[in-house]
Amino acid sequence: MKDKKRFSLKSFLPYILIALFALVFVVRIPYYIEGPGSTENLKDFVTVDGKTDDSSGGFYLTTVGVRKATIATAIFAHFSDFNELVSKEELMGSSTNKEYEQIQKYYMDSSQNAAIEQAMKLAGVDYEMTFKGVYVLTIDEKSDFKGKIAVGDTVTGVDGKTFKSSEELVAYIKGLKVGQEVTVSFEHDGEEKEATGDLIELSTKNPGIGIGLTDHTEITSDTSVEIDAGSIGGPSAGLMFTLETYELLTNKNIRKGHEIAGTGTINSEGVVGRIGGIDKKVVTASQNGAEIFFAPDDEISEEIREENPDIKTNYEEAVEAGKKINTEMKIVPVKTVQDALDYLENLEEK
Structure with missing residues (x-):
């Protein structure tokens, strides 16, 4: 009669290692990682009367990357300055995934609308x-x-x-x-x-x-402006959409050959508003060769400061992030779109 084979831990070790690898690196946990996203050239997004921007330099929107977390990426985020572990509730509130996507799409559409309005107003183009x-x-x-x-x-x-x-x-x-x-x-x-x-x-x-x-x-006008941001959502590209649309409406080459990134919402008065994740946007802009970064220099009320004494303006957060990565990119504070245009007016030709 043959002896029964004895099973040892050693024989199962490869399977245990595979299972542990999958658990740590592959299996998703109910959290998300926010980190530096992409830097997108707005020449690929905006057209006016069917024409694209062919002037030198570029305006760029910046994004925060969001991906589902694993145990490995959660540990990495804990030790990273620019990656953050957030819960679904922190990211989406009480919204479902579909509702969250719908809201982000609305914010993007609204941002584009406000940007077109501001650009047309500044360029003297009639609209309704x-x-x-x-x-x-x-x-x-x-x-x-x-x-x-x-x-x-x-x-x-x-x-x-x-x-x-x-x-x-x-x-x-x-x-x-x-x-x-x-x-x-x-x-x-x-x-x-x-x-x-x-x-x-x-x-x-x-x-x-x-x-x-x-x-x-x-917004309606005899001048046709089209902005196609694809799957990118949210309101934070308002300022950069405004600048790119204004450039196409005026053909003034306001960038003067420079590579300019930035962020910030825009409203009907041309005020540049606060956004989230600006530190991550500074990182992606710097990594992708931007020379200048426009950051909202938002007003913080006394009530908010009382509730959060350590709060910083977006511009202060951006400067802090820039120092951490030792960037050569110049970070410029803007309160309104006119502030950005005034800065560009005094910019030297590259």
């Missing part, structure tokens, strides 16, 4: 802003319209009435009663739809549909 409805950013769990209206939809009317701003819509709803039935008209994936439900009591004690909202506008 058209109110398309109210964009749905969030939906209250208690809303009677939960499951009927989705994040990313555009509310176009209530009870057959249309409005010229979100303020008008809110004012109309305030005049109704909690529990009153209303019919909401909205656009979903390009289709006009209607949903009926009861108004709920908001935290303000006023009646409401139970949605977070903002104006959904569209």
